Amino acid sequence: MNVNQLTLSGIIKRVSNLQSPAGIPHWKIMLEHQSQRYEADLLRNVYVQIQVVLSGERFTSIAKNLKVGTEIHVEGFIALQTGRNGVNRTVIHADNVELKT
Numbered sequence: 001m002n003v004n005q006l007t008l009s010g011i012i013k014r015v016s017n018l019q020s021p022a023g024i025p026h027w028k029i030m031l032e033h034q035s036q037r038y039e040a041d042l043l044r045n046v047y048v049q050i051q052v053v054l055s056g057e058r059f060t061s062i063a064k065n066l067k068v069g070t071e072i073h074v075e076g077f078i079a080l081q082t083g084r085n086g087v088n089r090t091v092i093h094a095d096n097v098e099l100k101t
Helices: 058-064
Strands: 006-019 026-039 041-055 072-083 088-100
Touching: 006 041, 026 072, 041 058, 041 072, 058 072, 058 088
Parallel strands: 041 088
Antiparallel strands: 006 026, 006 072, 026 041, 072 088
């Protein structure tokens, strides 16, 4: 069995919402993560910006509180998304989102 599970926390840099042709609500978040991790016994700075996609009615209540500058914790899986311009990028599809206060 292949495992595809990711947990990441960070600050919301951008939020947008849309609805699919099938009527499913989606929210797109640009998440900025900064931390320090040990690698080969050396401390390194880690920085990443990655898009997080929340899909479905179950995220409607939390989506009202998704604002730029809010810290969140995301659990989900990663997938390749091809943009209209043909450029591929990795995104997180959220299974669970928690707001940090």
